[in-house]
Amino acid sequence: MVQVMRALRVSRFGGPEVIKMRQIECPVPQVGEVLVRVRAAALNPADWKLSAGLFQSPMITLPFTPGFDVAGVVEEIGPNVTGFQRGQAVIGWTRRGSFAEYTVVPAGVLAVAPANASFGEAATIPTGASTAWQGLFDNGNLQAGQRVLVQGAAGGVGQFAVRLAKWKDAYVIGTASTSNVELVRALGADEVIDYTATRIEDAVHDVDLVFDTVGDATLASSVQAVKRGGTLVTIAGMPSEEKVQEHGINVKSFGVVVTSDLLQNFSQMVDDGALRLLVGATFHLEDASRAYELCQGGHGRGRIVFTVSK
Ligand SMILES: NC(=O)c1ccc[n+]([C@@H]2O[C@H](COP(=O)([O-])OP(=O)(O)OC[C@H]3O[C@@H](n4cnc5c(N)ncnc54)[C@H](OP(=O)(O)O)[C@@H]3O)[C@@H](O)[C@H]2O)c1
Missing domain, CATH: 3.90.180.10 (Medium-chain alcohol dehydrogenases, catalytic domain)
Structure with missing residues (x-):
């Protein structure tokens, strides 16, 4: 011992x-x-x-x-x-x-x-993949063919969000700084927006779901990117209630809960080549x-x- x-x-x-x-x-x-x-x-x-x-x-x-x-x-x-x-x-x-x-x-x-x-x-895997899964699917109810914006797509959670959303056959838009643009593209994002060069609110509109892993000023652009009746899932702060009402969107926030079942699912996905x-x-x-x-x-x-x- x-x-x-x-x-x-x-x-x-x-x-x-x-x-x-x-x-x-x-x-x-x-x-x-x-x-x-x-x-x-x-x-x-x-x-x-x-x-x-x-x-x-x-x-x-x-x-x-x-x-x-x-x-x-x-x-x-x-x-x-x-x-x-x-x-x-x-x-x-x-x-x-x-x-x-x-x-x-x-x-x-x-x-x-x-x-x-x-x-x-x-x-x-444990925190990153579990948070991305619960954000996209359990809270965001992301479906195949829907458009999702992942804010902070190069991060420890964001990288899994991009890969899992692509695995679900969604259309994925990721945000990153200049040095991470190519990385997010390599993760499989259909579009990558360099937030240091382009205002997100000017470039993205009417997505079904935004998964915001950044918070602060990013939340305002997330609210604007969601279509009316769509969903913003945030793990980094809450947007102003007034803006949420004005845009007619749903907002969800959660704390990750890691389980054996979820982890075993990710291990299987990695071994099957479905998750890198x-x-x-x-x-x-x-x-x-x-x-x-x-x-x-x-x-x-x-x-x-x-x-x-x-
Ligand atoms: N609620 C929960 O259960 C839960 C679970 C996990 C994590 N979190 C929280 O979620 C946040 C993210 O976690 P993480 O592990 O992914 O962090 P991380 O690995 O540090 O990644 C953060 C990413 O955000 C990007 N970023 C920074 N400013 C940005 C901006 N203005 N627009 C777009 N991207 C930006 C960075 O990339 P660039 O260099 O490209 O900017 C970086 O890759 C943290 O605050 C963490 O505490 C919450």
Whole structure:
């Protein structure tokens, strides 16, 4: 049994400088949990926001190990877990911190990893793909042949939104800055708009659905792009109620819920060649401050990933 491990720790709220490498006790899987040897872990904007103290909740207590998304290998199985075996490659989502050599993941948020992907690629799936799926399909009810605008199409969520919307046979318009235009085209978008050169409200009208992953000023252009009676799904703030009424659109916002079923579906899609994965940048845990700085900059290409152990 592993006794101690290396893990990133946040002992006080602040910028990238508060993320430190520490030796801590290895967690022990309890009922319904699996101990995973972490091979790769994805860095989401939620991670820097949490470390910065932007999410206040009684459930967040210092010090903590950050990281939600994980890809790794089953090391130990807790009581009452069926369907997983020691040595199996898995992907999952945990509140116990994935920026460490080991983490525990509830079996209900764990799935077999795609056979046709590296651990780094697989780690991009849990939050990114689940958020895109729930945004486009569960909340946006996107149908084949409909037109969808993805705001922030180059991001860790946006990249999956473009690919999943194309998989659904929708017509996809993506927005990105100049340096990410070619990337979004390569993801499969039918049209890409460089928001630094063109006002979105001048270029896009009457789409069935907008999926806004950017927020702030972007929300106003999202409202204008939706057709009357259409839907705006946002994961980054809400537009003004007055504008929503004026344009006669539906607005939905949600918090992602990752499940085994959803993760298994994505693994299958990857193995079937229906979904491709993209790692934006790779860091070791020792370079966490640089990774957090990049993430906080908000202009990444795909998902930032920590490679953890061999
Ligand atoms: N509610 C939820 O459950 C949930 C789940 C996941 C994420 N989120 C939130 O959703 C947001 C996006 O997450 P993410 O993981 O995709 O972030 P990310 O990987 O950092 O990507 C953000 C993307 O936004 C693009 N961008 C920035 N300004 C833009 C603009 N004005 N117009 C168009 N694109 C712009 C950037 O590309 P360019 O360089 O091309 O600008 C970048 O690729 C974050 O705020 C995150 O916290 C919420």
